[in-house]
Amino acid sequence: MKFVLAPDSFKESMTAKKAALAMEKGVKAVFPHAECVIVPMADGGEGxxxxxxxxxxxxxxxxxxxxxxxxxxxxxxxxxxxxxxxxxxxxxxxxxxxxxxxxxxxxxxxxxxxxxxxxxxxxxxxxxxxxxxxxxxxxxxxxxxxxxxxxxxxxxxxxxxxxxxxxxxxxxxxxxxxxxxxxxxxxxxxxxxxxxxxxxxxxxxxxxxxxxxxxxxxxxxxxxxxxxxxxxxxxxxxxxxxxxxxxxxxxxxxxxxxxxxxxxxxxxIDLVIEYTGLEEQVKEADYVFTGEGSIDGQTLFGKTPYGVAAIAEKYSVPVIAFAGRIGNGVESLYDNGFTAIIGILKGVTTLEEALECGEENLAFAAENVCRVLKL
Incomplete structure (x- = not known):
């Protein structure tokens, strides 16, 4: 199996690379022999x-x-x-x-x-x-x-x-x-x-x-x-x-x-996709994981997860997006390349705790998604 892990940063919690490595940890816990391609993403701004x-x-x-x-x-x-x-x-x-x-x-x-x-x-x-x-x-x-x-x-x-x-x-x-x-x-x-x-x-x-x-x-x-x-x-x-x-x-x-x-x-996001060669990696992938700190209806307007999902949709590759916060309007994302949108928090917590435990929570969420995929 091939997973392309292409998140943006989770601001104040994880860089894009750390987020991708947390996803990889979750994937490997369920599919130890899977190929994980890490593609840290950004939208042209900070990071x-x-x-x-x-x-x-x-x-x-x-x-x-x-x-x-x-x-x-x-x-x-x-x-x-x-x-x-x-x-x-x-x-x-x-x-x-x-x-x-x-x-x-x-x-x-x-x-x-x-x-x-x-x-x-x-x-x-x-x-x-x-x-x-x-x-x-x-x-x-x-x-x-x-x-x-x-x-x-x-x-x-x-x-x-x-x-x-x-x-x-x-x-x-x-x-x-x-x-x-x-x-x-x-x-x-x-x-x-x-x-x-x-x-x-x-x-x-x-x-x-x-x-x-x-x-x-x-x-x-x-x-x-x-x-x-x-x-x-x-x-x-x-x-x-x-x-x-x-x-x-x-x-x-x-x-x-x-x-x-x-x-x-x-x-x-189009430039970052070009410079990272993301599309070439997605073509042969079984699943694409993406995400960032917050996902909502505004994600469709040039945010990183939408750019990643648009590429995956061209090749009919399922896209799982992870976020610390899921806001209003995400329903529209399901008609635009997103297969599922997963919140990574384990329970009610303070913002400080959520930011501090971001990598642990993301790895746990990715592992749980992979357990479902294994079925």
């Missing part, structure tokens, strides 16, 4: 680097970069086992969690550190990038990232623009001559699960600005600045990115990646 690095026996690279407010921070990215692919979570260098709520100010925050991570990976010989752009503290249209890679943004007095979305209204000219030449030779995949345009009522500033510290007046200014940024890009580069789906992701970082780095924006 993606860890999952793909562990899947490919790669390594975590740490380096000093400029953080969201110009301070020095230690950021990291993943170098996959073949040595040619980098996985970057922009939040590691330019994320909201790097600054306190009182410090949040999208007029000032920059994506410069994200560009430094890309450059560091290029120096390592990387030819393919997967960039997750969730959790940003920024609203600069990716200008900081591009400055780190050699693009020059100047005002009418030929001065380089300072960091932050608050300076974009001064943009007069764009000089691409200094852009790192290696960018043209690499593949740039971007995990992006939002479809917001760069500007407007559903744009980067209006929808995501407030959580980054923007007041109502700041939202208005930032939106106008990004509109100006987009106009200059259209006039000087011929790229119309103001209303493209996903351009507003990460404070407009999506727009910068599209316009300057020829990036491809895709759903995070």
């Amino acid at each position: 993606t680097v860890e999952s793909l690095v562990s899947m490919t026996n790669g390594e975590i690279i740490k380096t000093e970069v400029i953080g969201p407010l110009g301070e020095k921070v230690i950021a990291e990215y993943g170098l996959l086992g073949e040595g040619q692919t980098a996985v970057i979570e922009m939040a590691s260098a330019s994320g909201l969690e790097l600054i306190t709520p009182k410090e949040r100010n999208p007029l000032l925050t920059t994506t410069y550190g994200t560009g430094q991570l890309i450059k560091h990976a290029l120096d390592k010989g990387v030819r393919r990038f997967l960039i997750g752009i969730g959790g940003s503290a920024t609203n600069d249209g990716g200008a900081g990232m591009l400055q780190a890679l050699g693009v020059s943004f100047k005002d009418q007095d030929e001065n380089e623009l300072p960091f932050g979305g608050g300076a974009l209204h001064r943009l007069h000219s764009i000089d691409m001559s200094g852009l790192d030449k290696r960018i043209k030779t690499v593949q740039m995949d971007v995990a992006c699960d939002v479809t917001n345009p760069l500007i407007g009522d559903n744009g980067a500033s209006a929808i995501f600005g407030p959580q980054k510290g923007a007041t109502t007046e700041m939202v208005r200014i930032l939106d106008q600045n990004l509109a100006h940024f987009a106009d200059v890009i259209k006039t000087q580069l011929g790229e119309d990115i103001a209303h493209l789906d996903g351009a507003g992701a990460a404070g407009g970082l999506g727009a910068g990646l599209l316009a300057f780095l020829n990036a491809h924006l895709k759903k995070g």
Whole structure:
């Protein structure tokens, strides 16, 4: 028998790899000779680097970069086992969690550190990038990232623009001559699960600005600045990115990646499935186990278990999903590739106890499912 074990992390309890190993323990207790293929999963957000690095026996690279407010921070990215692919979570260098709520100010925050991570990976010989752009503290249209890679943004007095979305209204000219030449030779995949345009009522500033510290007046200014940024890009580069789906992701970082780095924006789970080679493993499987901390009706909207189930459904492979919490609306999942959804808790418990005993509970639940399958 072949089991493909492809869970996401159970947040605050287990990494995706630890969850898969717990599942394996449960399977082996009933089917000691079964083949268990461990494929730690993620959805392109937090945990993606860890999952793909562990899947490919790669390594975590740490380096000093400029953080969201110009301070020095230690950021990291993943170098996959073949040595040619980098996985970057922009939040590691330019994320909201790097600054306190009182410090949040999208007029000032920059994506410069994200560009430094890309450059560091290029120096390592990387030819393919997967960039997750969730959790940003920024609203600069990716200008900081591009400055780190050699693009020059100047005002009418030929001065380089300072960091932050608050300076974009001064943009007069764009000089691409200094852009790192290696960018043209690499593949740039971007995990992006939002479809917001760069500007407007559903744009980067209006929808995501407030959580980054923007007041109502700041939202208005930032939106106008990004509109100006987009106009200059259209006039000087011929790229119309103001209303493209996903351009507003990460404070407009999506727009910068599209316009300057020829990036491809895709759903995070689809990219992780591609990078892990999950489909090849599922084709010949007898069962697929997946799961994450919470499963409910929202799981259908791009969450990891649904992505895994969709692949398994193509090959008529049964899918068992495990969760610490099963919420409302799960009935719809049974019509979308899920065979069963199993809660892993043994009884009434505190949240602290549930998180602490996650691996034990998951292994026990997987074992019980396998005892049923053995019948």
